[in-house]
Amino acid sequence: MYDVARLAGVSHQTVSRVINNHGNVRDATRERVLEAMAQLDYRPNALARGLASRRSRTIGVLCFDTRLYGPGSTLHAIERHARAQGYSVTITNVDDLGREPIRRAIESFADRSVDGLIVIAPHDSAAIAVRAAPSGVPTVAVEASIDDTVATVSVNQISGAAMATEHLLERGYQRIWHLAGPADWPEAQERVEGWRKALTQAGLPAVGLLRGDWSPASGLELASQLIGNADAVFVANDQMALGVLRALAKAGIDVPNEMGVVGFDDIPEAGYFMPALTTIRQDFDEVGRRGLQTLMGMIDGKPPDAELQQRVEPTLVVRETTR
Amino acid sequence: MYDVARLAGVSHQTVSRVINNHGNVRDATRERVLEAMAQLDYRPNALARGLASRRSRTIGVLCFDTRLYGPGSTLHAIERHARAQGYSVTITNVDDLGREPIRRAIESFADRSVDGLIVIAPHDSAAIAVRAAPSGVPTVAVEASIDDTVATVSVNQISGAAMATEHLLERGYQRIWHLAGPADWPEAQERVEGWRKALTQAGLPAVGLLRGDWSPASGLELASQLIGNADAVFVANDQMALGVLRALAKAGIDVPNEMGVVGFDDIPEAGYFMPALTTIRQDFDEVGRRGLQTLMGMIDGKPPDAELQQRVEPTLVVRETTR
């Protein structure tokens, strides 16, 4: 920086002003500085800027296994939008959902002076850990249902689940079971709630709740319990639905005529299952975008929005597993 | 830090020595310092440490869409192992594969003083960009076939493709076609090469090369050309294979008896396709692990390994799409 200043015949402080677009620099001066910067191929050191300005222009993303479709897509969206705003993204995956590892991860972000934190928190323990976060760093949770103390952006699971169930009802299915995710995942719980609500509203009893673990294997295994008892099933994610389809095919049950199936997520493969899966699409990109936008607002010290808990509406994608 | 020093009755430099485990601190002194740190809940500022020591303990990962299964898994492995060694991970996705955006991304990493860089570079343009990288930062490419100037860790695509093709030959298929990925992806090219090699070795002509774009849609579309011409197909990834399976089912062709199918990747869903997909498993975790290990060696100034180009061997997973 001092070299640039010398070459341009100004002080280093003027160079700093040019870099940061602080006003009050004469055009001619700015030109000279920019030229000197180009000539010396000068690039400001982000660490030093962060240290002096107390803004690192970095955000942290805490995730639980980005290999999963939802979190991976959300992360991708966050990174893309963050970069567009000049922020870089540091990630940490927490494999152990215990409280202590999460606390450590958040502290480690704070040590690195991130300006903000996004937690992709599809699990209860994450919610607890975020609330307990000691960091003082602006934080937004996505794909989570956290209490009112934390800003949140998530897909409306309840309406998605209700949408799925209502679709099955419309198509004339009566005994609609639900293959749910693990009980300690808020989104699993909300999907159960949406399913229950839709059935109750239709005057039907919400019996027939199965618990899987999100894996195709669990769908495969639990599907046997549907046969003879249900004529449709709303499955809490597409992967389990794949397992269910396979089990039904093996059992010689005709989908969609003998059994309707609706999934959740709309993973890229869903349209090519056999039969192609009717499912609920979650707009993870939108979740990531809104999450980042909210965080940026908090970083810039805007008053928290009226809407602390933002919901993105999912959409129904009808394919071949419902008649 | 000065507060800690005062409380412990030592100089700040001694506190620094304790933090960094530099020897030459009496046990009693170290104890006092640690206690003071605990009492004040002191946490060193990573930015300042990086600035002063010229080591940020951060690595950058440059990726091309982490939503894909391979890159996502590799990233996950890299992050996990990096964290275990006290490094944090900053990511950038490059959507535009042009040379300029990649150069910018690499420069941006350099500006942030990353100690090392891992490029998940499944595409030709990435290879070019990495070679042109001006950064002076230790760099490792993974999932790439870069020339000899850059350290690389990748799955051996050629042997994987040969393995797939030989498996089909063993099972008695004769007219074995290949549905390849885009020509500007090195791994697509290497899979073509492996397929060709295996057929040539068996004294068969390598005719029947189709080009898809990795998507299930392209598999679905191109599968029609197989019918009547091939009795087996080696598909360059599992997603296209899904499309192929769907097309074959629609056409009433029996898999595996009338047509054998082998995929590549072993995505989590592959075992639940209908029929379950025989495929080649890539150990992305191992790729990530070795990539990080190599990078750490370079950062610590070890002489570059004899093996600049490391290869991880894939494995064949036999399921139901081959008889």
Added chain:
DNA sequence: GCACAAACTGATATCGCTAACATCACGGTG
């Protein structure tokens, strides 16, 4: 032509740490 505010520019102190060298006590050596 002059006062005075506004627009520029510069000097110095910091940000929170590590590097490098200086200092000091202590015990062993010839």
Added chain:
DNA sequence: CACCGTGATGTTAGCGATATCAGTTTGTGC
């Protein structure tokens, strides 16, 4: 007993930028 090496600690400079305030031009109104 002077001398020296060694381990433990302290002192002083940076790392590469921004913040703050002071100083110097410049422009404007009368």
